[in-house]
Each structure stands twice: as structure tokens, then as C-alpha cells.
Amino acid sequence: MLANHKGEIPVVILLLPFIAGIIIGVNFAGINVIYPGAIFAGLTILFFLFNVKYNRFGLYKASWIGGLLINLSLLALGCTVAVQNNELNSNIHFSKQQPQLILGYINSEPQTKNDITRFTLNVTGTKKGNRLSEANGNLLVSIKDAKAHNLTYGQQLVFAANYSTPAPPYNPGEFNYKRYLANKNIYCQIFLYPGQYALLNQTKGNKLVAAALNMRQVLIKKLQANIRDTNAVAVASTLILGYKADLSDDILQAYSKTGTIHILSVSGGHVAIIYLMLSWLLGFLNRFKYGRLIRAICILLLIWAYAVLTGLSPAACRAALMLSLIVTGKTYSRYINTLNLLAVSAFVLLMYDPLLLYDVGFQLSYLAVAGLVIFQPIIYKWFSFDNKWISNIWLACSVSLAATAITFPLSAYYFHQFPVYFLLSNLIIAIPVTVILYAGILLLLLPQIAWVSQALGFLLEQCILFTNKTLGFIEHASFASVSGLWLTAAEYLLLFAVVVLLFYLAFSKKSWPLKAALIYMLFFSLSFSYHKYKADNNRSIVFLNMRKNIGIIFKDGRRGVVISNLPPTDKNFKYSVQPCLDSMQIADYKVYTPAANITLPYLIKRGELLQFGNKKILLLNRSSKIESIPPNLKSDYIYLTDNGYIPETKTPIITDGSNSNKHIEMIKNTFSHYYILKRNKSLIVQSKR
Structure with a gap:
């Protein structure tokens, strides 16, 4: 529901200067963290004094000062967090030590594709001559060696420091892999061959993450044991467990061109389905004295366990954090504005890792949920049906329309295409995907029982094959997607503004949003046509x-x-x-x-x-x-x-x-x-x- 005034969504308003501070901190990475930190501390003290001496100095006559101070404080906080998070600002970063040897442990799940195993290494030490030094930093490691296929999270490696910086994009339109790694706080990479690295006996890393990743591999093997088709296993592993290493390019393309790529990312929808299942299973606890509290604790623990199991993706973390706040609020019968919950989850995640702001999945995930909260009720009111089934179908359509409308400009900016039949695709696969999730979870939770596990595996496989064939048919249909949408940053902002203004027009029934939307659309059309004219005559x-x-x-x-x-x-x-x-x-x-x-x-x-x-x-x-x-x-x-x-x-x-x-x-x-x-x-x- 669209808020009538900013007083209903204070956290959303306060999140904006914090995000602006992160952008400043990322783009001016050379700033010494002491400066924005000192500014933040000073502004916070001023804000405290403003509230303490509010009446004494008659500051009520200039109430705007408090708002200015808190916004500037959040701006400085965002800048401080971003600068501090940049590993290149560390004095003991391994790249500043000119080492001969590097020691570290694997801090991501190794993934093997085309006989090359890739993972990130958390550097813990370096050696130069006979001197051992403490070090930090992340290093992207690629190993072409059959023995590396067995590497796991937490194992320690040592190798010669023949690393290099990732190359920038050399050709027009080429993917900026260097920026992609920098947005993950990775600035160096190394390629190793057999005999160029040594595995140490001692392991490091987070034991909870290690246990979760080991459990995920066990569950993937269980899927492989009960599903014959390799593509079906890959989709099941991705959809249920968030393991994407085995997905083929053809499958990815089919889901992308039909507007259903979000299915292959463990996100809010997946976590919501898990939440509904847990709420139903644990509903009996509400009858007891402390049943509501016990039920809430169990749900939260299991939701976060699932988020850890699926790799703690930004979408899964956002959904888990939001559900945690919602469950807590409902347990104590508190009303919480959903947009505020969304902003709180974003604030917490960005405090932990400010570079998530530049993650495409993070951006699309939060935009989609914001679209569902604000725009879906507006779209749903366009039509009303007496028939229950038709009304439910329209409800599903309104959800898909709201999420697609708000994310379309950003998707076009990043992926340069628009799936024309997205509504049909999402409607057709809604039931199969739900069946896949429930059947898959049931298969993984139950012990291996010959006929039960095989039956669930067969059901899972057939649903996935049906989904893949359906999306493949839609992908190759005429005019299935509009490609070649290479938008500039200005064109993206103009298009996004047009979408927001049109929805505001439908909500407010005022004339000025239509006028503004038409003006922005005119500028967008002129810019887009100009670039197209240049391309056609070049x-x-x-x-x-x-x-x-x-x-x-x-x-x-x-x-x-x-x-x-x-x-x-x-x-x-x-x-x-x-x-x-x-x-x-x-x-x-x-x-x-x-x-x-x-x-x-x-x-x-x-x-x-x-x-x-x-x-x-x-x-x-x-x-x-x-x-x-x-x-x-x-x-x-x-x-x-x-x-x-x-x-x-x-x-x-x-x-x-x-x-x-x-x-x-x-x-x-x-x-x-x-x-x-x-x-x-x-x-x-x-x-x-």
C-alpha cells in the first residue's frame, strides 16, 4: 500500500542518505576512514546536544536542524562503512606486501566448470624471504587440476604469489568482469596448475557455514540418486538449494528469455513458501501457554538455517530478515509497515556489506518487493471478479505485473532484453514450481525409502521437465523477447521515473503525474531515437x-x-x-x-x-x-x-x-x-x- 506521507515510512526516508553515503564512499575509495568517521561522530554528538538543549536555546523554532543533522550523520555513516569495507584500504592487504608466497583458506564453495575449479581465498598470511607476515584480503583462485575438484570450504592453501589484477573490458559491450569482482571486494586473481599449490592439513573458516555447505552437497547427491535427468537435477539443486554450478547455458537462456529467471534464485518467494509450510506444521503450538513464542523461535531458526544452506544470497537474507521481523511483530501483536521492514533489512545488510548495493540481485530483489508492496494493490483493483478461480488468477497476474513493471527498466539496463510473454510464463509454471519446492523439500527431509524416495524423485523430475519444455517452447515462439535494449544511465532513470509516475497517476487520479510522465517519456524517446539513428547511419x-x-x-x-x-x-x-x-x-x-x-x-x-x-x-x-x-x-x-x-x-x-x-x-x-x-x-x- 502506498504511504500517504513520509511519516508512515521513516526508515525508508532515513535509508536514502545512508545509501548516498555508501555511493560516495565507494566512488572515493582513497578517502581515509578517519575523516568520514570523525564527521559521523561529530554530527551524532551535535544531534544529541540538539535534543538535550532543545527548549533552552529555543531550537524548536528551527526544527529542520534536527532533520539535517540526522541525514548528514547517516550520509557520513554510509561513507564510513563503505570506506572501511574496502579491503584495499587495509595496511596489511597482501598486495601491499609484495610477497613471494601466499597463505589462506577457501572462504567460498569451490565450483568446477570445464575442468576449472574456482573459489575465493581469504588470505591470512604472506612470506617474503624468511619473514612471515600477517595479511588479509580476498583472492580469486582458478585451478586447472583434477585434484582440485575435491577442494572444500575452509581448507588452507599455500602457493607462489604470481597473482594479477583482473583485466578491464577491452571491447564495446563486453562484460566488465573487473568491476564485477571489485563489487565483491576482490581486486586480484591467480590461475594455478598441478604442482603449483600445496594443501595444508589444518582447516579454518566458519564452522556453521562449513557444516551447511557439506550438508548441501549431501542433499545434492540425494537428488542425483533419485532423479535421472541431469538437467532436472541441476534445476532442482538450484531452485531448492541455491546451487547453480551445474546449470547449462541453454537452461539459463530459456528462463531468462521468458522472464522466469527469478525462479532459479532462492529468493523471497522460496522463503515465503518455506514459511507457510512451517506455519502450518507448527500451528498446533498456538494452543499452549508459550506456544506462540516457541513457534516463532522454531520458524526463525529453520528459516535462517535454510538461508545459510542456500548460500546466504542477498535475496534469501532479505527475505529471512524481513520474515524475522514480521514473525516477531505478529508474535507480540504489533503492526509494522512492510516498507519499513524492507528498509530495515536493507540497512542491516548494507551495514554488514555495503557493496551489496551494487549487486544486481540485491537491486532487483528489493525493487521487486517494493513493487509488490506499493503497486500490486493498485493493479489488483483494476478488475474485480465474482468467480473465485478467476479472481485468484488475476491476483497472480497482478503480482507478476507489479514485480515486472518496477524491475523492467533495471532489467533492460543490465540485460538488454524484455520477455514479452512473461505473464504467461509465470502463470503456467506457478503450480509446477510450487510442487517442485514441496516435493523436493519432502524428498530431502525424509530418509531414503526406496519406493517413497523414487516416487518423489519421479514427480520432481517430471515437473521440472514439464517446466523446462514449456519455457523452451515459449522461448522459441515468435516475438518471445525484445532484445537490443542498450539503455544509457540517463535513459534508465527516465524510464523508471515514467513507470513510477504512471502508477502514482493510477493511485492519486491527479493530472500532474501524467504531464510529468509524458515529458519524461518525450525526453526518453528523443534520446533513444537519437542513439538508434546514430547506430543505423554509422x-x-x-x-x-x-x-x-x-x-x-x-x-x-x-x-x-x-x-x-x-x-x-x-x-x-x-x-x-x-x-x-x-x-x-x-x-x-x-x-x-x-x-x-x-x-x-x-x-x-x-x-x-x-x-x-x-x-x-x-x-x-x-x-x-x-x-x-x-x-x-x-x-x-x-x-x-x-x-x-x-x-x-x-x-x-x-x-x-x-x-x-x-x-x-x-x-x-x-x-x-x-x-x-x-x-x-x-x-x-x-x-x-
């Missing part, structure tokens, strides 16, 4: 940084050509080339190998020579048989791969990552005009017809 060449592979994109409006030695199905193509094509809004493109001859209206390639518009490019590699460049053969660029020979020329040279460091140094010393793609951003060249 002719450019992008020399991609593909490490040791070749990647060149020729853009002619919305069509294009990709020259690469990688097929479109290769993971490196999907990671570096496809996002660039999507961000440049190239809808129609063809992929050719570097040796292919090409004849198109806008691009011609014969042998090593290529012409695109007014630009000519000479492609040279080790096998190119060119001893000298004829004087009449004029080219704008020479693209060199695989340590190819370069005759004497004044033409600018572009070298990719397939050239050795020695060959690149030779080019730097020999030629005056060159561009090195290796460990550098892609080169974009404009072309004309």
Missing part, C-alpha cells in the same frame, strides 16, 4: 582485442561482417564479439574466416586485401607471401597476426594478441605508426562510403 571498423584470436567487425548501419577464426558457438566469440555486435545494434551479420574471399555490396576481400567503404586493410600473417608492398598498393592499415613478416612501409600497423611480445617490441622499434591490441582497448575506425 559505418565503422572495430579491431577487437581477442587475446590470441582474430576478431574484426565491419559495421554498415544495422548489418555487418565479422572476420574471425572463431565460430559463433565458441565461448570467446559469445563473450567478446557478440556483445559488441549487440551494443552496436548490428542485427544482420555474417561470419567469415580470415582466409575467405568476400563479395558484398559494402565489403570486398580478395586474398590479403580488403576494402570497406573508403578504407583499405591489408591482412598479414606468418603464411602471407609478401616480400615487398607494391607502390601502387595503397592501404590505410596493416593488420598483423601470428608474428607475420612486415615489409618496410609507412602504413599504420595494428597487431593483435597472437603476436609474441618479442615481435611486438620489434614493431615498436621499427615503425613509427602502430596500435597494439594486446592488453589494450579495441580500436574503432570510422569509414565513409
